[in-house]
């Protein structure tokens with residue numbers, strides 16, 4: 001008997017689920033992995049500035065919770081969330097024009113989890129989801145993993161076009177429309193009130209859920225606050241509003257929430273039980289203690305981020321090739337640029353990274369036809385001096 005014949009037979013293990021095979025990681029993740037080198041000025045990540053985290057207040061809150069309520073803070077909690085946090089978040093939402101009861105909210109482990117829960121609660125494999133083009137990348141991933149068909153709705157500088165939405169709803173019979181109406185990721189654009197009202201009217205007339213994802217809304221540097229779609233006539237009973245403490249407090253806390261009509265919220269709570277039972281009690285209680293001081297903190301963050309946005313806007317004309325265009329976001333973290341037609345930002349990225357600077361190519365954000373000349377820049381993570389230096393390097397990398 002040969003050695004080969006003596007070896008025990010080994011049958012292959014069963015394959016991954018189709019939904020896991022079909023959704024790849026981000027195509028730029030590998031290139032961007034090198035941006036972790038400290039010498040790289042990274043305009044690619046969507047990272048809040050760490051020096052602005054209110055570490056003293058957060059540390060004091062954790063100390064206070066552990067000293068005064070350890071049995072509660074270290075114990076299992078309800079799936080819906082800690083009552084003190086829900087009450088404080090509901091009060092903030094109400095104060096911003098959308099009357100909200102604590103029971104209207106489900107606390108989630110980041111707003112990213114809210115997206116996953118909604119996908120579980122609403123989507124069968126093969127269901128259609130409508131999105132903006134371009135769209136937040138990790139939302140595309142959630143919908144892809146749920147086995148949904150993702151269809152981009154055409155739009156303009158103000159966002160999704162209402163007539164195109166009505167056509168798409170009649171043609172595709174989608175379950176939901178996913179929007180980031182304020183300081184969108186990736187474009188930084190904000191949908192004006194009339195456009196929001198028009199989309200709400202289409203959702204009311206045609207029968208459609210709207211998922212309004214708003215992690216950036218409080219980071220406004222100029223202009224007037226725009227009302228949530230969830231507060232507009234016709235949208236109240238069919239809009240899910242997602243919020244997050246990631247961009248205004250700290251993303252490491254992993255605290256978000258969803259505000260949804262009762263039946264959908266209950267289905268999301270059941271889905272959440274299956275995922276993680278509840279969001280960490282300690283983090284919820286500590287964050288609740290920080291909420292009173294959050295407005296003052298956000299005020300400070302806005303002043304700094306606004307300067308950083310202006311620093312990036314000031315440096316772009318010299319950094320990008322002639323004929324490039326970009327927007328001037330009124331808030332948020334991102335700016336969207338389009339280079340002249342012949343440029344391919346994905347192909348150019350390795351050359352740019354050699355100059356120790358990075359952006360995210362725009363193409364992966366598109367569910368429809370990608371525009372290869374686009375790119376996303378995050379303007380909040382570096383100081384104005386670093387931004388100026390990063391843009392000089394970008395200019396060199398792009399061949400300027």
Ligand SMILES: Cc1ncc(COP(=O)(O)O)c(C=O)c1O
Nearest residue numbers: 110111112136180185244246256
């Ligand atoms: C549009 C959008 N939604 C959701 C998230 C997820 O945020 P969280 O940290 O609350 O999970 C992000 C994070 O970048 C985002 O840009």
